[in-house]
Amino acid sequence: MRAAPSTVDILLTPVHRWVWADVQRRARKMLRFSETEADGARDITRAAEVTRDPTLRRLYLRHADDEQRHAFLFNRRGRELLDSSRAGVFEANWLAPGERGLDDLEVGTENDESLLAFLYLSEKAAAGRFVVYGRVLGCDPQTGAMFARILEDEEFHMTYTRKQLARLSPRRQGLRLWQARAGRLWKAYLRVATAIAALMGTAMLAIQYFLILPLFAVLAKRAARREPEGFSRPRAGRTLEGQS
Numbered sequence: 001m002r003a004a005p006s007t008v009d010i011l012l013t014p015v016h017r018w019v020w021a022d023v024q025r026r027a028r029k030m031l032r033f034s035e036t037e038a039d040g041a042r043d044i045t046r047a048a049e050v051t052r053d054p055t056l057r058r059l060y061l062r063h064a065d066d067e068q069r070h071a072f073l074f075n076r077r078g079r080e081l082l083d084s085s086r087a088g089v090f091e092a093n094w095l096a097p098g099e100r101g102l103d104d105l106e107v108g109t110e111n112d113e114s115l116l117a118f119l120y121l122s123e124k125a126a127a128g129r130f131v132v133y134g135r136v137l138g139c140d141p142q143t144g145a146m147f148a149r150i151l152e153d154e155e156f157h158m159t160y161t162r163k164q165l166a167r168l169s170p171r172r173q174g175l176r177l178w179q180a181r182a183g184r185l186w187k188a189y190l191r192v193a194t195a196i197a198a199l200m201g202t203a204m205l206a207i208q209y210f211l212i213l214p215l216f217a218v219l220a221k222r223a224a225r226r227e228p229e230g231f232s233r234p235r236a237g238r239t240l241e242g243q244s
């Protein structure tokens with residue numbers, strides 16, 4: 001099975017080129033990808049522990065080993081790039097997320113079929129993105145070659161997950177894929193909604209700070225000017241004796 005980028009990723013090629021052009025951002029992204037791959041390796045190792053199918057266990061262990069190696073490769077390349085640059089750049093993770101999807105994995109709640117469907121879609125999406133990243137990394141052939149090497153593993157991951165899904169669920173494989181796709185869409189919606197909510201929260205706080213707060217400060221100052229200076233006169237008719 002060969003990986004192919006999605007239409008969205010093809011349309012976003014100029015954006016991907018911009019994201020990857022900056023060496024510092026590239027370094028940061030490598031380190032971020034490394035964390036995601038290491039997380040994926042842990043989740044898939046857990047899946048190997050949980051499954052009762054010996055073939056799947058063997059494949060999951062190889063898969064986890066691949067992801068761990070990817071984590072190492074990304075980390076090493078990230079550090080190399082970071083050594084030749086400064087830190088602290090906008091990473092644009094929204095636009096070039098890498099092997100995202102495995103970070104949504106909840107191994108304990110999935111059975112073999114739903115897990116394979118989920119893994120297949122995640123690996124397919126990641127492999128497609130890695131094809132695009134390889135294409136736009138003309139400025140950095142070393143990182144481009146690393147993506148090409150990792151892409152071969154990702155293609156193996158998408159091939160074995162698809163074949164194993166067909167073996168375990170020959171009749172309901174379409175349904176399983178449809179359910180996994182719906183789950184991914186829902187999580188994508190939640191990610192976008194969370195990001196929009198964070199943006200709106202920041203905007204609301206800025207409006208409160210720069211518009212509403214100064215208004216109250218002006219009103220408070222005007223009210224303070226109307227107050228008589230010095231001590232206030234005691235209210236008439238109230239004495240200490242009267243309180244006893």
Ligand SMILES: [Fe+2]
Nearest residue numbers: 037067070099
């Ligand atoms: Fe990977």
Ligand SMILES: [Fe+2]
Nearest residue numbers: 067123154157
């Ligand atoms: Fe993978």
